[in-house]
Amino acid sequence: MDISEEIEKSNKKAFDIMNRGKAMLTDFDYAGKAIPGMKENMILHAGPPIAYSDMIDPMKAAVQGALMFEGKADSLEEADRMARSGDFEFKPCHEMNAVGPMAGITTAGMYVAVVENTEFGNKTYCNLHEGRGKILRFGATGKEVLERLNWMNNNLGPALKEVVKKKPVDLKNIAAEGVQMGDELHQRYRASSLLFLSSISENLLELPNAKEIFKFIAEREQFFLNLAMPAMKALADPADGIKYSTLVTRMTRNGVNFGIQVSGLKGKWFTGKVEPPVGLFFTGFSQKDAAGDFGDSAIMETLGLGGLSSAAAPSVTRFVGGSVKDAIHATELGYKITYGQSKDILIPAMDFRGAPLGIDILKVNETNILPTINTGIAHKQAGIGQIGGGISHPPLKAFNDALREYAAAYGL
């Protein structure tokens, strides 16, 4: 078999694995208990590897806030000193089977969702959704942020644990339904968040604190974000490490670099500089305020959602500064760089074609078409939070370098 045949065979295998998997929400627990290998002194972050000193301000602030939340520091200054001391191990969420939106900062004492791909037996993890505005994932660290995180740990997490233990939730099914109802599952989660709430309501309403839990989820239209992300990671991970495969299994950014990983080059990061996303800004803010793109949420595009399924969510196009034609065009471009289409997640506006699935570095390199990422825009200064929404693209360099490494690894 020549290498082209090997590639086709292995890509079909990786694609089938991504397509066939299931993503069941089965538990909530402390990261330190749930995530294998998680340590007390470990701090997980979004994106490819980065040292604390190189992080953008919102991510640094989120680290400081997390150390205060854990009770390890009494002030941001003390937390900053601790983070620089070398006593803490910083790791990408992705390298611990986890994902985190925006800063993605996850520590042992935080509650995480546990998602299981029941077809392949792997598990993934993600911290809980705080909402919008002043939140840790955007680098806000005020009293109300830490109080909310404590409430989530003491109330939201344990309540959801009880609920999903009684009845696990099929997250892939909700994602598919959400796309039918106008979500593209990166910028817009309104339908899928309500579908999630509906799916747990029977068991949730039996709890004594049901009203406050219900209200917290109902008020957060992106609540499903922190469940969809580990769901997509759970589908992607078993497709990683397939010899010869040129399909992308991870795309993520840390505010400085955008990183991708490729199935046939297991464990290697290929990176390039991130640019601030381009889009529309809330009143009083402009492009000059925008931070470099960050967060593990590009796992949604890795599995064909978000920007690649833009056509599913015409209402998002106005938020990110485009037209419906732009949205359809982004999805059409997605089909040009992917192996095939999702069998379960269908896009009504594309005549019910499946979402573009299985980004192929060969197709990206021969066309120079880069996946469109739908994303929130954060202020570059810590604590201000989201200032708009827009789109970004990975750097072509990451895909070029991946192909160069592929050629070296397979003797081309």
Next chain:
Amino acid sequence: MKEEKKLKVFNVGTSWFVKPLEDQGIEHYNLDWSPPAKIDKDISSILKKLGRK
């Protein structure tokens, strides 16, 4: 009297222009084409070895 000629359209590139033609019942053919990407020499060489481009 001027003879009315039937319009036939050959569209090259983006498919956005096809829908209005379809809506108006105009005979058309669409070629999905985009300008060749500018590719670094070493990348092009690897792709050729894989029987692509």
